[in-house]
Amino acid sequence: MSQLEDLLADNKKFVENKGYVPFEAGGKPVKKMTVVTCMDCRLIELLPRALHLKNGDAIMIKSAGAMVEGPYSSVMKSILVSVYELGSEAVYIIGHTDCGMHGLHGSQMGADMQKRGVSDHNFEKVRDAGIQPDQWLGGFDDVADQVKDSVDIVKNHPLFPDDTPVYGLVIDPLTGELRPVA
Numbered sequence: 001m002s003q004l005e006d007l008l009a010d011n012k013k014f015v016e017n018k019g020y021v022p023f024e025a026g027g028k029p030v031k032k033m034t035v036v037t038c039m040d041c042r043l044i045e046l047l048p049r050a051l052h053l054k055n056g057d058a059i060m061i062k063s064a065g066a067m068v069e070g071p072y073s074s075v076m077k078s079i080l081v082s083v084y085e086l087g088s089e090a091v092y093i094i095g096h097t098d099c100g101m102h103g104l105h106g107s108q109m110g111a112d113m114q115k116r117g118v119s120d121h122n123f124e125k126v127r128d129a130g131i132q133p134d135q136w137l138g139g140f141d142d143v144a145d146q147v148k149d150s151v152d153i154v155k156n157h158p159l160f161p162d163d164t165p166v167y168g169l170v171i172d173p174l175t176g177e178l179r180p181v182a
Ligand SMILES: [Zn+2]
Pocket: 038, 039, 040, 064, 065, 066, 096, 098, 099, 100, 101
């Protein structure tokens, strides 16, 4: 069976067995909060448990490295939607130690892409769109600095409301311990 077939078979059982019942919730976050965190697979269950969040409690936005990459990025747009349309009253940006984006240089991923057959011509297309691939694909050197930069982007956004706090934290992906950094 392919991965997709496996997934659909498991899903069918889940629905038939009413596995969804413990997760029933409304579409507005009960705890009126937005969490921006990393897509790291160790945080799938650990982070909600460590923050005492259950289904329906918070808006969860994920990106590589919990990075808010700029005022007009998709993550920033999602934050604005969560505040204005879904009732969030605080934003928590939570990076983590041992992150895959720590020390990741765009040139390294560019080399991996070339090995997989991405041509120079295609890199040119990216540059023609006004994006420097090495810069765009890169991570960060210090997770606390990354979190602080992301907090600043949100706080200073021209469309972000002054009455909504933005907090920056770093989580340990093994123990779930949180450390405030901004
Ligand atoms: Zn990460």
